[in-house]
Amino acid sequence: GVIEQSFTVTVTGSDVSQEVNVAPAFNSTTVTEAESGTPYNYPIRTSDADGDTITVTGETLPDWLSLSAAQGLVVINEFMASNGETLADPQGAYDDWIELHNPTTSAIDLGGMYLTDDLSSPKKWEFPDTTLSANGYILVWADGDEGATPGLHANFELSGDGEQIGLYDRDDHGNAVVDTLTFGSQESDVSKGRILDGTGSTVTLETATPGLANSPDADSSRAAYVLSGTPADEDIGDHDVVLKAVDGKGGVTEQSFTVTVIFANAVPEFTSMPITDVESDVLYSYTIEVTDADEDEVTVTAETLPDWLVLSSDVGYVLTGTPADEDVGDHDVVLNAVDGKGGVIEQSFTVTVSVYTPTPNFDGVGQVDFSDFLLFASQYGKTIEMDLDFDRRFDLDKNGEIGFGDFIMFALAYGSS
Known part of the structure; x- marks a missing residue:
């Protein structure tokens, strides 16, 4: 006995989109190098084509690194230490500048934080009440014109021969290090910045982008998580990191990389x-x-x-x-x-x-006397151009030779003593 059942299955476009989940993606460039004793920060950017909420976890992390929600993260994103004609400040001067970037989803209050060009003096310049918007950029003019308005003007200038830049937290946060960098000799009108913004090493940029993203292809997503920590000297070497992004609907993506900790360079x-x-x-x-x-x-x-x-x-x-x-x-x-x-x-x-003022009391003892005369006589006739042992103490008229004019001045002093 045989029986047949025939039917048609119809697949519609709307049903397909509802059934297929797109896995989340990591959009940030990993930070793969750290210096011992220097804070490491990697703002993690992710996206999901379905608009799902993404959770990031650290599957493999060294002890000195921790993963947390990105709150209050600010980075030194770009700088120019020799600004000849790239960008004028609000006062019309072509001064050095430093760009800060907030890669997070929340605005950050910079008021009370500190910026410096000397890591041994972290509280060199204090930010006034200033808000850095979410995913925003702000310029600080390193021109020594503190108090000038409009604009933010630090009380120091950057050196084109190489220097340091440091950003430090408020007093009530213990002036913790927020971000630092050290740079060598700079070319005029050439800036250095992070690619992508807020992440990665500082590289020479083909075009300066003050107040803008450092790459035209930069992702507009904001960092919701940050991987941070400060390695010690005993952490020098390679450390494996594995991050996992999960969308709660079965979509999972891993980001694996190695962070190499190097010995921090000591300043001369x-x-x-x-x-x-x-x-x-x-x-x-x-x-x-x-x-x-x-x-x-x-x-x-x-x-x-x-x-x-x-x-x-x-x-x-x-x-x-x-x-x-x-x-x-x-x-x-x-x-x-x-x-x-x-x-x-x-x-x-x-x-x-x-001003150098010669005195006839050549030996510095008592008054001008015969012993001073004997000293004077031993130098009489010498000139500064011809005599290696010319003693300028005896050139009383300061004309480069010990002659009659000096004798008259000495005689007057000798006679009055």
Whole structure:
């Protein structure tokens, strides 16, 4: 016995879309390098074509990393340390700038946070009441014009020879490190920034994008999770990370990568104390001493020098020069020590030049007497151009030779004593 059952199954487009679930996707570029002692942050961006709510979990994480909802995350996203003609500030000046980015879904209050160009001085410039919108960007002008309006103007400038940038949390949060970076020598009108925004290493950008996404193909999704932590020296090496994005409807996507922890570069240190006083017509000489804990080769450059000073490096680094009477006054000096690996430190001081006034009391004992005359006689007739042992103490009229004019001045002083 045989019987047959015939029927038709009709598949419609609307039914297909309801039945097929699209798995979520990771849209963020992984951050694969970290420095010991420096905070690591990876803002995680995901998307789901079905609009499903996505949950991200850490399947494999090293002990020093933790996964959490992205709240209050701000990154140093782009900077330009030598702005010649790229972008003028609201006052019309082409100053250095720093771009901050909020890759999260919530606005962040920057008020009370700190920005600095010296990681050893984290509270250099404090943000006024400022809100950084969700997925937003904001520029800070590093021009030393603190208080200028409109715009945010820090009380420091960036060095094109290399420096540091640090963002630190408010006092009531213990001034915790939010984000830092160290950079080397910069080209004029060339910026460096993160690709994609808020993630990854800082790279040279083909086109500066202040206040905008660093890549035209940047994903517009916002970070809902962040992977963060601070590795220690004992964490140096490779660490496997596996993240899982789940949409609650069976859709699962993994993101696997390796984070390599490297030893943090130590910043050079000036160990010499600058000489800050000199008399006119007297040789100034300051031997500069620097050290580097990593034993990197350190280069010293002069950012600011008066015309009468020269920095030489024939045998070590020495700052020398002889100021004239017209140089009397204060002179700013700024030196930079760079280790070639992004470590930069600055030494700033003021050299005060005072007028040199010779005195006939050459031996400095009692009054002007016969012993001073004998000293004077031993130098009589010498000139600064011809005699290596020319002693300027005896050039009373400061004309470069010890002659009759000096004798008259000495005789008058000798006769009155």
